[in-house]
Amino acid sequence: MASKDELTVPQEDLVDAWKRTLPERLTQGDTADVYGDGTDPSAIHVHIKTAGRTMMEFDFAVKYVDSREIDIQLKDVEKDGQTVDERPDPIQQLIGDYRRHLHETAQALHHYTHA
Template sequence: MASDEQLNIPQEDLVQAWQQMLPQRLNSGDSTVVSADAADPRTLLVNIKAAGRQKYDFDFSVRYVDSREIDIQVADVEKDGQTTDERSEVPQQLIADYRRHLHECAQSLHHFTHT
């Protein structure tokens, strides 16, 4: 249920804010790249490389429903450079963890997105 509070932040400013804040929310050793979705000014593309020997790489689409709420979709999961089944236990645990971190990042940027 979306509110009438539209997101009125330039997409590049939003990308910059997420690129600065998200690494602070992730686990030590994880790395991330945040970029703009050229098809939708309310959507960010987030790539997270999980730390560790398993070499998981996750692509998320983070869309602002309004100035407060985000919708997170998993776009791709790779293991050691190959697309893998995201429904198995380890990727599911990591996806749940990263969803939480993405929501925490959005909450920490609420002062920026809520105009």
């Protein structure tokens, strides 16, 4: 049986809400760019740049499974414009932090996404 709890918010509105809400959850100085997925209206992409001298960038695909739950996929990690191995502990710690911030953003938007 299909879930009736589907995301009904237009992607453009969802992107705008994420652009407003995500920066409030990131570490001071980190920046994020949020944009819609061109093929999936229930998915967005998030590009996060770390603050400071690390020059790290993280790309995540965020897909709404339903109006409240998201699935997060790490797409790429770069340092100084070059893809890097994401397995070392310090990078894994950053990935974990950013995944938590993405979940917190989705939770903060429940009032908006859950009809």
